[in-house]
Amino acid sequence: ATATARLVPRPPDLIKWVRREGGFIHRGVKILPNGAHGLGLVACEEMSKGSLLIALPAHVPLKFGDHESHNVDGATSVLVNLANKVPEELWAMKLGLKLLQERAKIGSFWWPYINDIKNLQYAPLLSQVNKRCRFLLDFEQEVKHALHGLKSDNHPFEGQDIDASGLGWAMSAVSSRAFRLYGKKLPDGSHIDTPMMLPLIDMCNHSFNPNAQIVQEQDVKNENMLIKVVAQVPIKENDSILINYGCLSNDLFLLDYGFVVSSNPYDCIELKYDGALLDAASMAAGVTSPNFSSPLPWQQQLLTQLNLHGEAPNLKVTIGGEELVERRLLAALRVLLANDVEMVQRHDLNTLQSLAANAPLGTEIEASAFRTIIALCVIALGHFPTKIMEDESLIKCGVSASIELAIQFRIQKKSVIIDVMRELSRRLKSLLSKNTSAAQS
Numbered sequence: 001a002t003a004t005a006r007l008v009p010r011p012p013d014l015i016k017w018v019r020r021e022g023g024f025i026h027r028g029v030k031i032l033p034n035g036a037h038g039l040g041l042v043a044c045e046e047m048s049k050g051s052l053l054i055a056l057p058a059h060v061p062l063k064f065g066d067h068e069s070h071n072v073d074g075a076t077s078v079l080v081n082l083a084n085k086v087p088e089e090l091w092a093m094k095l096g097l098k099l100l101q102e103r104a105k106i107g108s109f110w111w112p113y114i115n116d117i118k119n120l121q122y123a124p125l126l127s128q129v130n131k132r133c134r135f136l137l138d139f140e141q142e143v144k145h146a147l148h149g150l151k152s153d154n155h156p157f158e159g160q161d162i163d164a165s166g167l168g169w170a171m172s173a174v175s176s177r178a179f180r181l182y183g184k185k186l187p188d189g190s191h192i193d194t195p196m197m198l199p200l201i202d203m204c205n206h207s208f209n210p211n212a213q214i215v216q217e218q219d220v221k222n223e224n225m226l227i228k229v230v231a232q233v234p235i236k237e238n239d240s241i242l243i244n245y246g247c248l249s250n251d252l253f254l255l256d257y258g259f260v261v262s263s264n265p266y267d268c269i270e271l272k273y274d275g276a277l278l279d280a281a282s283m284a285a286g287v288t289s290p291n292f293s294s295p296l297p298w299q300q301q302l303l304t305q306l307n308l309h310g311e312a313p314n315l316k317v318t319i320g321g322e323e324l325v326e327r328r329l330l331a332a333l334r335v336l337l338a339n340d341v342e343m344v345q346r347h348d349l350n351t352l353q354s355l356a357a358n359a360p361l362g363t364e365i366e367a368s369a370f371r372t373i374i375a376l377c378v379i380a381l382g383h384f385p386t387k388i389m390e391d392e393s394l395i396k397c398g399v400s401a402s403i404e405l406a407i408q409f410r411i412q413k414k415s416v417i418i419d420v421m422r423e424l425s426r427r428l429k430s431l432l433s434k435n436t437s438a439a440q441s
């Protein structure tokens, strides 16, 4: 979110409001512009490890549910009915409905907070509205239908029209600012996982090397959970206060937050598991007579156990990221490159899926599997219309912020692929050299 995007930038009011509501904010914490990251929280004095930076009382987070479960007026039941039509995967839209309701309400309790975010016009807005367009357009019709002819008492949005672009705003405002934390306590002592918007805390920008973290603590006075931000390491004056948004791929960072992280260790590329593509890749890699597209019955059985075959298989596999090659893909390659069923059956599925298991089916099969993945990477790279150098010069020439973001995203994806190729080539070399020295000795 850019600082300039806020038409009414009144961050100090947010701090005052949180304090007035009984919250705590360390006197050294300020809201300041944070370069390309928009606004952010910055330390204006040194803070030691463990310092409490922010504490929000339980009534300050904006959640869907608390008010809705106690109140059964007409407007609330319209809102609850609409929320029930939102698929779980699009949870941000459900909380977004609540945000839209509070945004429409004159004198809303959350107004000092919503006033601060209401003019955000950041990138996820555009990409999410595009990606989730079909849902938003359908849901717009649902909302219009539910609101048609409602009297103002029963209207959850104070009589305001809500269209797909308003719904898109709410969904991306939530997905880029909400946190999934412990909600209500259940009788068994566990807590419901609840998405909530955390005023002020949501001014913290992201880092994989954060200096602060969100913690939840039970209030000593009651059952409520207090939400706090605590310094994880000593924080120096002028340091930004950064938290980790989660170990996410760049797809999620881009879609939900509108930025991408360079050299993101959790970024990966997704491929469809496809026998014909694997045959093409392994032939290109010089592997003789691969049979990925026509597996033998015992191979099909193992593929079924890996959920890559059979009824409703999950054909989405990944390379790169935390797992260099997704375990299921590695096992499938090893099994399909082997023609000795007895040798394969000597190993359990876990070993067949493990990269650390070091060539469980022998050097030749392992080398063919690695070569096939390297060729798959070459094919994947070929699908990009540009090379990294061309991308970099496009950025140098000057492009709009959203195009630059899209280019950064594809540079990072290509880097993931190149890193996988580099690492597999290294492993292949070491595998083959071990084999040669074993043969010589």
Ligand SMILES: C[S@@+](CC[C@H](N)C(=O)[O-])C[C@H]1O[C@@H](n2cnc3c(N)ncnc32)[C@H](O)[C@@H]1O
Residues within 6 Å of the ligand: 001, 002, 003, 036, 037, 038, 039, 040, 122, 124, 176, 177, 202, 203, 204, 205, 206, 207, 256, 257, 258, 259, 260
């Ligand atoms: C929870 S808000 C943080 C406060 C925000 N900077 C603001 O001005 O309101 C999340 C948004 O901050 C920006 N942001 C946070 N961390 C970032 C990072 N590491 N790089 C780039 N942008 C970041 C993105 O626009 C993201 O959608």
